[in-house]
Amino acid sequence: MNQFAKITLALLLSASGAAFAQSGNMKDMPMDSKSHGDMKGMDMKGMDMKGMDMKGQGSDKQGESHMASATVKSADAAKGTVTLSHEPIKSLKWPAMTMGFSVKDKALFEKLSPGNKVQVEFVKQGSEYVVTSVK
Numbered sequence: 203m204n205q206f207a208k209i210t211l212a213l214l215l216s217a218s219g220a221a222f223a224q225s226g227n228m229k230d231m232p233m234d235s236k237s238h239g240d241m242k243g244m245d246m247k248g249m250d251m252k253g254m255d256m257k258g259q260g261s262d263k264q265g266e267s268h269m270a271s272a273t274v275k276s277a278d279a280a281k282g283t284v285t286l287s288h289e290p291i292k293s294l295k296w297p298a299m300t301m302g303f304s305v306k307d308k309a310l311f312e313k314l315s316p317g318n319k320v321q322v323e324f325v326k327q328g329s330e331y332v333v334t335s336v337k
């Protein structure tokens with residue numbers, strides 16, 4: 203029984219080895235050079251389009267600052283993030299909600315203790331909202 207198992211294993215290994223070698227050869231020859239070239243071209247186009255999309259965003263423009271009254275829910279100074287439960291923000295047409303913000307300056311965390319009622323000023327930077335001042 204032991205020997206039979208060994209032989210079966212050896213047969214399986216050599217069979218799968220041969221299959222690997224064959225499929226490897228088939229892939230390598232015609233496709234590799236072509237697909238490589240195509241992928242490089244697509245990467246570059248994708249990057250250009252992303253840059254354009256970000257500039258073209260309308261309602262919440264990059265760099266425009268907004269004010270909000272909010273209650274601090276939680277703050278993580280090490281990560282530079284704060285969760286605020288903010289009142290409606292007219293300049294963004296946002297309803298009241300609880301959401302995460304990034305915090306520009308670590309010193310701002312002095313005023314961002316959970317439970318504090320604050321007035322924050324924030325700007326859009328890339329895809330995130332960054333608190334720039336706290337009152």
Ligand SMILES: [Cu+2]
Binds near residue numbers: 288296299300301
């Ligand atoms: Cu919000």
